[in-house]
Amino acid sequence: MSEQTEALRSRVEATYKAREVEGVLDLYFYRPIGFWLAQFFARLKITPAAVSLLAGVCGVIAGHFYFYRDLRINIVGMVLHVCSNALDNADGQLARLTRRQSREGRIVDSIADHVVFASIYVHLVLRYALAGASPAIWFLGLAAGISHALQGAAADYYRSTYLYFVTNGARGELDSSSELRADYRKLTWHQRPWDKLLLALYWNFTRQQEILAPHLKKVRELTGQLFQGESPDWLRTRYQNLASPTLKSWRLLMTNTRMLVLFVLLFIGQPIYYFWFELIPLNLLLVYLVTRQEHMAESLVEVAERWGNSA
Secondary structure (H helix, E strand, C coil): CHHHHHHHHHHHHCCCCCHHHCCHHHHHHHHHHHHHHHHHHHHCCCCHHHHHHHHHHHHHHHHHHCCCCCHHHHHHHHHHHHHHHHHHHHHHHHHHHCCCCCHHHHHHHHHHHHHHHHHHHHHHHHHHHCCCCCCHHHHHHHHHHHHHHHHHHHHHHHHHHHHHHHCCCCHHHCCCHHHHHHHHHHCCCCCCHHHHHHHHHHHHHHHHHHHHCHHHHHHHHHHHHHHCCCCCHHHHHHHHHHHHHHHHHHHCCCHHHHHHHHHHHHHCCCCHHHHHHHHHHHHHHHHHHHHHHHHHHHHHHHHHHHHHHHC
């Protein structure tokens, strides 16, 4: 029995990006459910992009249910929100299970995530605006939404960069804005308008990530030049030792933390404080983590440059 349990655990873990970047809820709740869903969708020959879209639909509806000042309806929204997040995990696990990882899938997944939280923010603002709140609620919601986008972009970029340097299987999941720009220019609006639009959105998202982390971008470019895209063991170990201590903190800027805080505030009937949670503690955490990671990246640039000069 223990051998079967261990075999199942190994199969589930094979669909992770890497165990160290997964949160507790992911490891013991979302990933096991996502694996079961991935197997189900694989049997039905449903694509990862279709699962991403289904996750987006569930999340958008959940956002609508947060508009109402009825806890019973809000709870239905919470259930749908959890389903959306489970499906959001399942799409990547399905892609890895069926070996169908692609840039297009990552783009659709990213857009679906943004649309879900856009629905949540808009409906929370409307919840207060239509109840007679000050027009300032729109500025509060907008500021919180922008903060959310920056926090999510930074956390995703640092996680992807960690996987790029430390693991061997995640190199294809870290795109550069220069590569995306070149691919964008190859497409025409006349022949492939949808693909060009998606790539334009993803290109802009990637540029924002690189603007937030210029030294980390330089580390990647420099190591690509010096080591032809294959990081040596000493660099991989050094990066892992420097970056690992901050992984838990970066996870606080991901979806699970936001959902837990939002659920608590919905239960006590004060979801407006969710906006302040985004604006104050999460932004302070973002500034701290970006500053720390940039100092780390700057030190790695110096080491790599010294290695290049002595080689």
